Amino acid sequence: MKWMQFFTPVKSRDYKQAEQMISDHTPEEITILDVRQPGEYRENHIPGAVLIPLPHLSDRLSELDPAKPTLVY
Numbered sequence: 001m002k003w004m005q006f007f008t009p010v011k012s013r014d015y016k017q018a019e020q021m022i023s024d025h026t027p028e029e030i031t032i033l034d035v036r037q038p039g040e041y042r043e044n045h046i047p048g049a050v051l052i053p054l055p056h057l058s059d060r061l062s063e064l065d066p067a068k069p070t071l072v073y
Contacts, residue, residue, distance in 0.1 A: 013071075018071055018073070021069070021071055022046070022071065025069070027048045029068065029069075030068055030069050030070070030071060031050060031064055031065060031068050031069070031070040031071070032046050032048055032049040032050065032070075032071050032073075033049065033050055033052060033064065033070050033071065033072045033073070034046065034049040034050065034051045034052075034073060035052060035053060035054040035057060035072060035073070036051075036053065036054075036073075037053055038051065038053065046073070049073075050063070050064075052064075
């Protein structure tokens with residue numbers, strides 16, 4: 001894990017703000033990142049969400065576009 005990532009500013013959003021963020025952007029403009037386990041993702045997820053389970057996130061950060069806003073849940 002890269003230690004500098006702990007200094008990256010993040011904003012918390014409630015579910016209404018998250019819904020608004022999703023509706024204000026096209027799927028090409030935003031990354032919706034689901035960090036739950038595969039079974040949870042299969043059971044239910046936000047349409048268009050990318051699954052990267054939290055234990056694998058540090059190894060798969062290169063799959064995310066740093067130029068796009070990312071909504072993590």
